[in-house]
Amino acid sequence: MEKARLDLFRGTLDVLILKSLIWGPLHGYAITDFIRRLSDEVLLVEEGTLYPALWRLESRELIEAEWGLSENNRKAKYYRLTTAGRRQLQHEARNWDAYAAAVGKVLGATRLDSPGDPA
Template sequence: MGGESGGLPLFKGTLDLLVLKRLSFGPQHGYGIVSWLEARSDGAIDVDDSALYQALHRLEGRKLVAAEWGVTENNRRARFYTLTSRGRAALRDDRDTWEQYVASVGTLLAREEP
């Protein structure tokens, strides 16, 4: 999976938010999540395997995602992760916070005077 190409750094909490977003479209296994992140960011988001699975375990521990074993399209056994109702609520809240954060930082960076 990812981690070697030197993509953009992920700020604390960003990976969790992105994983929740991906799972809002439906169940997915770890490799599918990483592939989606890399494809949708045109390769700018490159996630290390261990970071992804730490995020998934953290989200599962917080009951934001649920996991069950299944079979991939390549006929391999894998854990599939699904967004829970708590996860959907967290995604809404975290997305709103992220958008406010980005707008505030953008405003500060655009300022021309001290």
């Protein structure tokens, strides 16, 4: 079965970026690679989407950046989580879990309940 590329819901990319940085600093390509690999090649983040998200997270002080050398000895900007970023990730993960559970209940419905019916 061929895998379809899925567009990210608004705001989802931010939490995926924060999650990718939980284990330590990464440069842009490594962040997109993390998301792509862990989503089984379904979520593909383009540069034109990634870098505005990184700038947005940096301006909100959820991540910090500094220049370093990549694995192939090239200059690269590395991003890392701040304390505020870790708190935001926890908050967003809880929200995502609640959202996914609610959607799952609706999609898993096997009958149409009337407003007065017991659950």
